[in-house]
Structures are given as C-alpha cells and as structure tokens.
Amino acid sequence: MRRRAAQSLTRAEIFGDLQSADNPLGVVNMGIAESSLGHPDLVKRFNSSLRLTEQDLTYGDSWSGSKRLARAVSELFNDHFAPVVPVKPDQLMFGCGVSAVVDQLTSVICDPDEALLTARPFYNGPSKVLVPR
Numbered sequence: 232m233r234r235r236a237a238q239s240l241t242r243a244e245i246f247g248d249l250q251s252a253d254n255p256l257g258v259v260n261m262g263i264a265e266s267s268l269g270h271p272d273l274v275k276r277f278n279s280s281l282r283l284t285e286q287d288l289t290y291g292d293s294w295s296g297s298k299r300l301a302r303a304v305s306e307l308f309n310d311h312f313a314p315v316v317p318v319k320p321d322q323l324m325f326g327c328g329v330s331a332v333v334d335q336l337t338s339v340i341c342d343p344d345e346a347l348l349t350a351r352p353f354y355n356g357p358s359k360v361l362v363p364r
Contacts, residue, residue, distance in 0.1 A: 296325025 270285040277283045291297035301320035308318040326332035337347065 290327060291325065295321075295323070300325060 267285070267289075270288050273288060274283050274285055286292060287297065287299065291300070295301070298320065301323045304323055305318045305320045308314065326335055341347070
C-alpha cells in the first residue's frame with residue numbers, strides 16, 4: 232500500500248492551485264469559516280443591485296458585527312416599525328450563525344446552573360455548543 236500511495240498523484244497534481252484565478256473549476260473549501268478568495272467576484276456581482284465592499288463579506292468591523300449593517304438595520308426598524316423609542320445602531324449586535332449567537336446570548340443571560348427549554352422541532356447545533364458549558 233505504501234509503495235502504491237507514494238506513486239499516486241499528489242493533491243496539487245489532482246486539483247491544481249485551488250487559490251489560483253487560473254483554476255475557475257477548482258474546489259471551494261466549505262470547511263473554513265471565511266474565505267476571501269471569492270470576495271472580488273461576489274462584490275462585483277452583488278454591486279449590480281447593491282453597494283457592497285469586501286468588508287461586508289467578513290465578520291464586520293467591530294466586536295458587535297458590522298457598523299454599516301447596524302446603521303442600516305436601525306434605519307429599517309425605525310422607518311418600518313416606528314418604535315416609540317428609536318433603535319440606535321449601538322443597541323444592535325450581529326453574529327455569524329445560530330450556534331454562535333445562542334452561545335453568546337446564553338453566556339450573558341444564564342448562570343452556569345441554569346437551563347434552557349426549547350420547543351420541538353429545533354435545530355440541534357446550539358445544544359452541541361451549550362452542553363459542554
């Protein structure tokens with residue numbers, strides 16, 4: 232087996248340079264949280280109807296997410312829902328994914344000896360994050 236494996240093609244020979252613009256049919260690794268490889272193409276495509284920057288495709292520019300998104304969402308809430316007390320951008324926080332948001336929220340509102348009740352059916356991702364705590 233070792234001899235056969237040593238003679239086999241390497242990953243680079245099979246897939247080529249996955250990061251190269253000359254490899255448009257390359258494999259996209261969905262196992263990473265963020266990939267900047269496609270940002271220029273995504274921005275160009277989205278800007279045909281939106282005004283995005285490459286930073287809009289990342290985790291944001293502050294600890295609470297994107298400042299630009301917070302301004303836009305607060306304007307949307309205030310214009311559409313007309314709350315008695317206007318929503319300010321600094322009152323909003325954004326997270327990447329349900330599991331991360333639930334984990335962050337429960338670490339702030341729950342004590343270590345408390346539990347959460349959820350209705351069924353429910354997505355089991357957060358439970359994998361919360362149970363070890």
